[in-house]
Amino acid sequence: MKRTFLFLSLLPLLTSCSSDYDKEELKAENREDRVYRGLGKLMGDETFTFGGPKKKEDEETGLGVNSFLWRASLDTISFMPLVSADPFGGVIITDWYSPTATPDERFKMTIYILDRQLRSDGLRVSIFKQTRDKSAHWVDQAVDKKTTQDLENGILVRARQLRSRTGK
Secondary structure (H helix, E strand, O other), X not given: OHHHHHHHHHHHHHHHHOOXXXXXHHHHOOHHHHHHOOOOOOOOOOOOOOOXXXXXXXXXXXXXXXXXXXXXXXXXXXXXXXXXXXXXXXXXXXXXXXXXXXXXXXXXXXXEEOOOOOOHHHEEEEEEEEEEOXXXXXXXXXXXXXXXXXXXXXXXXXXXXXXXXXXX
């Protein structure tokens, strides 16, 4: 009788210890999240997937984009003031910058890193230019496509230098 009473009195405590938290958490994740965490199926969609990221480069960066392109972009435009830098979305936005040689001219840039791989098509740069007119108002000007290409190429060269220094 005492055992039954003890068991029944402890039953609510024991059941409160169990939780469906892990099951709910797994339901909220998508398949890629489960595969990344090592919860792939033995014979399912991702056959024999038990580890994390498939590439070492993806594993070593906490960034959502290629770390070499990210660092090279920041290095290349380090002379300009930053407004925003989102390493997970891969967007770098600068504030307006006027070169000391031409104070009536100013530039602004937005850099998009589009891929986790170090590829030339994984980078897009937008440059905005304004000049001051006679009434001291800023007027938008067209930017030569070669300037944008030169900046993209400079970033890519710097990214390759950074990658070669790490031995990857």
